[in-house]
Amino acid sequence: MIRRGNALKRTAGVVMALSLVAAACSSSSDGEAESTTGVSAVTEETTAGTAADTSDAADDVVVTQSAGGRLAAVQAAGVLECGGNDTLPGFGIIDADGSFSGFDIDFCKVIAAAVLGDSEAVNVTPLVAAQRFPTLQSGEIDVLIRNTTWTASRDGAEQANFLQTTFFDGQGFMVRADSGIDTIADASNTTICVLTGTTTLLNLNAVLGDRGIPFTALEFESNDELQPAFVAEQCEVWTSDASQLAAFAATLDIETSILPDIISKEPLGPVVADGDTEWAQAVNWAVMATIQAEEFGITSENIGSFADSEDSGIRRFLGLPISDGDGNEVIAEVGLGLPTDFASNIISQVGNYGEIFERNLAPLSLSRGPNALWTDGGLMYVPPFR
Amino acid sequence: MLERVLRLAIILAIFAALYIAYWKVRSSSRSHADEPPPWRDSRVLVLAAQVAALGLIWSAADYLWANFRARTSDIGLELDFRFLDQPSGISIADNPLNSNAAIREALTQGVRNTFLIIIVGIPLAVMFGTLIGIARLSTNWLLSKIATVYVEFFRNIPVLLVIVLTWTIFLNAFPPARISWLPFGETFIFNNLRFGFPSIVSGNNFGTFQIVVLLGLLAAVALWIWRSRLFDRTGTPHHRVLYGLGTFVAISVAGFIALGGPFDITTPEIIDRVYVGGVTMIMPYAAVMVGLVLYTASHIAEIVRGSILSVDKGQVEAGNALALNSFQRYRFVILPQAFRVAFPPLINQFLNYTKNSSLAFAVGFAEITGVIQNLFGQSRPAPQLLFILMVVYLVFSLVLSAIGNVINRRLQIVGR
Numbered sequence: 091m092i093r094r095g096n097a098l099k100r101t102a103g104v105v106m107a108l109s110l111v112a113a114a115c116s117s118s119s120d121g122e123a124e125s126t127t128g129v130s131a132v133t134e135e136t137t138a139g140t141a142a143d144t145s146d147a148a149d150d151v152v153v154t155q156s157a158g159g160r161l162a163a164v165q166a167a168g169v170l171e172c173g174g175n176d177t178l179p180g181f182g183i184i185d186a187d188g189s190f191s192g193f194d195i196d197f198c199k200v201i202a203a204a205v206l207g208d209s210e211a212v213n214v215t216p217l218v219a220a221q222r223f224p225t226l227q228s229g230e231i232d233v234l235i236r237n238t239t240w241t242a243s244r245d246g247a248e249q250a251n252f253l254q255t256t257f258f259d260g261q262g263f264m265v266r267a268d269s270g271i272d273t274i275a276d277a278s279n280t281t282i283c284v285l286t287g288t289t290t291l292l293n294l295n296a297v298l299g300d301r302g303i304p305f306t307a308l309e310f311e312s313n314d315e316l317q318p319a320f321v322a323e324q325c326e327v328w329t330s331d332a333s334q335l336a337a338f339a340a341t342l343d344i345e346t347s348i349l350p351d352i353i354s355k356e357p358l359g360p361v362v363a364d365g366d367t368e369w370a371q372a373v374n375w376a377v378m379a380t381i382q383a384e385e386f387g388i389t390s391e392n393i394g395s396f397a398d399s400e401d402s403g404i405r406r407f408l409g410l411p412i413s414d415g416d417g418n419e420v421i422a423e424v425g426l427g428l429p430t431d432f433a434s435n436i437i438s439q440v441g442n443y444g445e446i447f448e449r450n451l452a453p454l455s456l457s458r459g460p461n462a463l464w465t466d467g468g469l470m471y472v473p474p475f476r
Numbered sequence: 477m478l479e480r481v482l483r484l485a486i487i488l489a490i491f492a493a494l495y496i497a498y499w500k501v502r503s504s505s506r507s508h509a510d511e512p513p514p515w516r517d518s519r520v521l522v523l524a525a526q527v528a529a530l531g532l533i534w535s536a537a538d539y540l541w542a543n544f545r546a547r548t549s550d551i552g553l554e555l556d557f558r559f560l561d562q563p564s565g566i567s568i569a570d571n572p573l574n575s576n577a578a579i580r581e582a583l584t585q586g587v588r589n590t591f592l593i594i595i596v597g598i599p600l601a602v603m604f605g606t607l608i609g610i611a612r613l614s615t616n617w618l619l620s621k622i623a624t625v626y627v628e629f630f631r632n633i634p635v636l637l638v639i640v641l642t643w644t645i646f647l648n649a650f651p652p653a654r655i656s657w658l659p660f661g662e663t664f665i666f667n668n669l670r671f672g673f674p675s676i677v678s679g680n681n682f683g684t685f686q687i688v689v690l691l692g693l694l695a696a697v698a699l700w701i702w703r704s705r706l707f708d709r710t711g712t713p714h715h716r717v718l719y720g721l722g723t724f725v726a727i728s729v730a731g732f733i734a735l736g737g738p739f740d741i742t743t744p745e746i747i748d749r750v751y752v753g754g755v756t757m758i759m760p761y762a763a764v765m766v767g768l769v770l771y772t773a774s775h776i777a778e779i780v781r782g783s784i785l786s787v788d789k790g791q792v793e794a795g796n797a798l799a800l801n802s803f804q805r806y807r808f809v810i811l812p813q814a815f816r817v818a819f820p821p822l823i824n825q826f827l828n829y830t831k832n833s834s835l836a837f838a839v840g841f842a843e844i845t846g847v848i849q850n851l852f853g854q855s856r857p858a859p860q861l862l863f864i865l866m867v868v869y870l871v872f873s874l875v876l877s878a879i880g881n882v883i884n885r886r887l888q889i890v891g892r
Contacts (some may be wrong), residue, residue: 279749292566322647
């Protein structure tokens with residue numbers, strides 16, 4: 091009797107344990123379902139949080155939001171937030187006194203001169219490559235000018251809006267001046283130094299592979315090892331963006347030459363966030379004004395002499411009054427939201443495209459090449475200012 | 477997170493309540509009346525603590541994983557491995573890998589390069605480290621001081637620095653390729669990109685010759701075993717190295733002559749920047765290897781020194797009493813006992829060596845970490861690649877540990 095009772099109890103225990111396990115299972119699967127919703131709730135919260143943050147940031151500009159978003163916001167703030175580079179000689183570098191200078195930085199000043207009438211009303215935020223798009227998307231900077239290549243995926247996936255290209259770059263090759271290599275076709279069976287994890291490496295493999303030029307790619311993690319390897323002739327050729335090669339060539343003790351072959355397109359220019367056409371247009375026309383000014387032959391030096399120019403195109407461009415034939419003087423309004431004299435502010439305060447190029451890139455012995463005006467056979471061509 | 481902990485606490489509380497109810501029912505019967513309540517039953521408490529700890533760990537892991545999934549799906553990151561079949565676009569120096577080959581092939585070549593660093597470097601590090609360790613204990617003042625300076629120098633600087641230092645020395649000590657150093661009548665090539673060595677190329681009857689060499693090897697092994705057994709049984713000096721090597725060389729030479737010179741030796745040369753003949757080794761590989769061996773040997777030297785010192789002094793005196801000379805004393809008395817002590821920490825050094833090999837890509841040698849870093853830069857998904865990287869090092873480490881443990885077990889004194 092006792093034994094049977096024990097057996098009964100044991101069975102009861104087992105059944106109970108099983109039901110417990112079952113309960114645990116079902117409760118845990120419920121738990122999973124809950125946890126999933128819990129997570130999505132968390133995600134929503136974070137999204138909501140970011141949205142709230144953005145609206146917080148936008149609160150400062152909320153008055154001007156209806157008047158046209160960022161253009162008005164920048165004008166209200168009185169300073170242009172510009173994302174730039176601080177380590178690339180010629181394009182964006184920090185000086186001994188802590189101020190920024192360079193080709194890209196000058197275009198930040200161009201935009202400030204156009205929008206605010208003061209080329210010095212710029213606050214440059216130095217960004218590393220990986221930071222630049224997130225920073226632009228978050229609205230921390232108004233415009234990004236940091237030797238950034240315009241590509242389809244960046245235009246699409248990064249919610250970026252690429253504007254007038256200010257520098258047509260391309261992947262080039264640098265060799266020692268006495269190497270006897272004049273074009274990349276002479277470089278068969280050479281060793282080519284390249285940075286690992288770059289599109290430069292992909293272009294190198296693809297293009298030289300297509301052309302049937304055998305080579306050895308020696309890949310380095312940073313220029314700290316690549317540069318001594320090139321100097322010690324471990325590799326005969328160094329490939330990177332042509333402008334960067336020129337910048338490094340200026341710092342080397344050896345005589346180098348850059349081959350005429352350019353194997354990729356790297357158009358660099360200002361970038362703004364998607365979704366604000368007015369701001370994009372304002373930035374775009376400010377940048378294009380420098381190119382138009384060079385085409386007109388207007389420089390920061392001679393702009394004063396154009397005050398009584400007879401050319402109605404120039405008068406309109408500089409925001410000077412034009413006679414309407416009945417003796418009335420009118421100033422043409424192009425409706426970009428910029429002051430009518432934005433172009434003359436840009437030119438008198440920063441200079442035209444040629445001057446900006448000369449100031450920053452000529453010291454690196456970079457020639458104009460594709461960055462010459464279209465009238466000189468280059469690619470710099472802008473729509474008419476009327 | 478709080479919600480999860482609460483939920484977990486509620487589930488555990490329900491368990492506890494049910495168990496207590498069960499105990500109540502159970503203890504009402506007379507046969508179980510003397511059982512302590514669960515909150516005073518140490519077996520139950522220990523089990524409950526373990527269950528609770530497990531639940532906490534599980535909740536934390538689940539929370540992190542769910543967060544990870546939510547984030548990756550937010551930014552549209554796929555977590556599958558289909559990308560492995562896409563063309564990698566990358567290349568590896570002195571590796572026939574085509575840049576259009578699939579990513580999995582690039583990864584395979586990376587693993588191969590890691591393997592090449594490990595398989596050559598670890599034996600070298602053990603041999604060199606042992607010599608330095610013995611040298612530190614030498615009665616020769618100069619030798620022991622040199623060994624001490626060596627150990628203290630390499631043991632106290634970061635391994636990355638050692639590798640970059642070796643690389644920089646090689647880079648500047650050897651001439652560029654166009655004016656390569658060609659020692660020994662141009663049979664070798666040394667420049668700061670590649671080292672070239674003479675090698676064997678197959679001639680007539682090379683296949684047959686390989687079989688003859690293999691037979692020679694088998695004969696040598698058989699003789700070795702026979703002499704060893706004879707020694708164990710009768711104590712006759714075995715001279716097994718002499719017997720084995722002699723047989724092997726004799727058979728090989730006889731085969732070489734009989735087959736009319738089945739192989740030739742080629743020397744490397746550079747014609748229009750192309751290396752013809754011989755075998756070449758890329759300089760970064762040599763630099764990484766030398767750097768890692770120098771670094772690891774300094775650690776191994778200390779292990780060997782400590783193990784030798786751990787051998788009882790009486791053993792040395794016994795060796796002296798038997799009139800063994802210094803070499804014999806080390807070879808037959810001290811080192812066999814010292815290695816028994818040294819081996820477990822040596823396995824650790826092997827694992828460190830394996831992991832340190834991941835620094836090779838700093839100087840342009842693309843082993844698995846280098847290949848994966850390169851792929852990161854080509855917008856390939858980082859989570860999967862990191863997972864692969866971890867699995868690769870895990871497998872290397874586990875295999876090394878397993879081999880080490882087998883050897884270690886055989887080294888131990890058989891207890892009686």
